[in-house]
Amino acid sequence: MTHREILEALSGLLLGLFVAVLSSTIVSNALPTILGDLHGGESAYTWVITAALLSLTASTPIWGKLSDLVSKKLLMQVALVIYILSSTLAGLSQNTAELIGCRVLQGVGAGGVVALGQICLAAMVPPRERGRYSGYFGAVFALATIGGPLIGGVIVDTPWLGWRWCFYVGIPFSLIAIVVLQRTLHLPVVKRAAKIDYLGSLLIAGAVSLLMVWVTLAGKNYPWASWQTAAMVGGGLLLALLFVLTERRAAEPIIPLGLFRHRTVSLAAVASALVGIGMYGATTFLSQYFQLARGKTPTMAGLLTLPMILGLAVSSAAAGRLITRHGRWKRYLVAGTFLLALGFTLLGTARAQTSYGLLSLYMLATGIGLGLTSQNLVLAVQNTVPVKELGTASSAVTFFRTMGGAMGVSALGALLGTKVTHYLADNLRAAHLPATGAPGGGDLPDLHKLPAPLVPLVTDAFGHGIGTVFLVAAPFALLAFLVVLFIREVPLRTHHAEPAARPAAVPQSQDA
The missing domain is CATH 1.20.1250.20 (MFS general substrate transporter like domains)
Structure with a gap:
């Protein structure tokens, strides 16, 4: 074309x-x-x-x-x-x-x-x-x-x-x-001729769904250490084990286990799961920060995250052009994961009174890190696997990124509720105010409907709590940085030929 x-x-x-x-x-x-x-x-x-x-x-x-x-x-x-x-x-x-x-x-x-x-x-x-x-x-x-x-x-x-x-x-x-x-x-x-692995599809969907339901509800509907946790985690791991056993025998496995013999695919999958926490966590918790710690409207909260979004868009487009020109991609993954860890660490220092100028710089670093990382992990995998497995390998990276983000955000959200409850209780004691009328940590309060003396205490609790969440997320980004260091860079292919051998099947027809 x-x-x-x-x-x-x-x-x-x-x-x-x-x-x-x-x-x-x-x-x-x-x-x-x-x-x-x-x-x-x-x-x-x-x-x-x-x-x-x-x-x-x-x-x-x-x-x-x-x-x-x-x-x-x-x-x-x-x-x-x-x-x-x-x-x-x-x-x-x-x-x-x-x-x-x-x-x-x-x-x-x-x-x-x-x-x-x-x-x-x-x-x-x-x-x-x-x-x-x-x-x-x-x-x-x-x-x-x-x-x-x-x-x-x-x-x-x-x-x-x-x-x-x-x-x-x-x-x-x-x-x-x-x-x-x-x-x-x-x-x-x-x-x-091919067969779709329906059993494998059912098992992986069941395993992922069960684990995601657990991490979404744990800490809210029941304690983390409970029989529900044991049942859901045990059931999810059992389904995952059955999935692996099924894939080893399937003629057309939904995720060929042979893909993970490629070191790049295995490392990229791990890095994608860790980066997913950043992709979904940054937008989720920044939106809550501006609404609940700074008292902004939802529309204004979206506008205030513009530095991160611009950083993501510009760095993604610029890195794409530079990779095409020079054929080298690992440097962007290394820089991106490092900036993501740095951005999360800096956002971890944010409080309700932090100046927007500093927050803009922190969000810009986070956005640039995401822009340099997310698309290029897919590119690294696509450059490694045989052409006939492009679709499976590409979707595997996306799968791990989304799963990591979903489970990470759910767990960090539960942590946020706990921290906000703790910080708000401390603020109420320091101000010698009763807890009556104060919102719970699991609630999203309407600041305009709270009594005036409570508003600064609530905004401070959410600002401190969300900062703590970013500090907890930073080590995951740092771990992604360390994982990326071990990915071996292979110059990008200039054609669609196989890395080793060309596939036996040849195109027979084209889409109408």
Whole structure:
């Protein structure tokens, strides 16, 4: 494909990526209004977010495996159709149970769009040229991340739209993406007899789901050390063991264990899980910091995180172009993970009174670190594995990144509740005020409805608590830095040939 043809096809992929990422960020500011209308409680608040992330994580490796067996373009269009149907049903939901069920289905569609976007790019462009185009993915991710909360806030505040349009708004973009992909994306389809590993798919989905349900509810619905924890962790590990045993015997394993014989794949998977904590944690806890420690509106909180988003977008695009020009990629992974650890450490010093100028520098370092890291871990893996396993390997990296982020954010969120309770109790004792009327650590208070003497005590507790959460997250980023140091850099291939031998199967036809 020529550069122009690649950009034309890329427009459809990026449009799909935009709506997929938007689906997870657009509800953040709208959820209080949505749950107020549907009479949902605190548990529903958690599950509307977690349900989509859980199904996205569990379905990612399945989409990746399917892309190695059938038409990538067709799968991308199927994922977009699933997203459209689930978004329509979510907008029509009459209670929280219906909404959560639709969010599960929406996560399946979004997981396919996110995973298949990278896979299609890998099929179109050889590794040496891929960096410049991967930068566009990082920029669109940043745009959807910062634009989601703003769009959601505007929709909720517009009387003639209402919260249901938070789900409807992505449908026109998805339809356009399907048409664009049909006209511009033409990839070879390798015809070969294959069997889908349904048992492996079921086991890995069950293992991941059980562990994510545990880490989401532990510390809230039951203690960390409890029979529920033992049952869920034990069950999750048992399913994971059965999955490994199944994959060793499967003719077409959903995640070939042979992939992890490549040192780069194994190390990149570990690093991706650790980086995932940064990707999802930074936006989640920074939003809470600006709203609960600084008293900003949800829309303003989104705008105040702009330094991090700009750092992510610019560094992702710049690194992509530099990688394409020079063919070297490890230096960006090393620098990115180091900056991520540094940014988290600096954010760990933040308190309610910290100047925004300093916070901007801390967020900028974090954003640059994320931009240099997330896309390039996928690139390193794609440059290592055989062409026939591009889809599986790419989705494996995305799978570990999302799983690490989901479980990390859940655990750090539980830590935040504990710390806020502790710091608020200390503040109340120091001010000689009773705890009556003070919000609990698991609650998200409305600062405008609290008694005036309590407001500075609550904002201080949340500022200190969120700073502590970033300090706890910093060692994970530092560990990612150490893991990346051991990845062996292989110059990017300038063609689609195998690293060792070319695959036996040859393209028989092309997508219509």
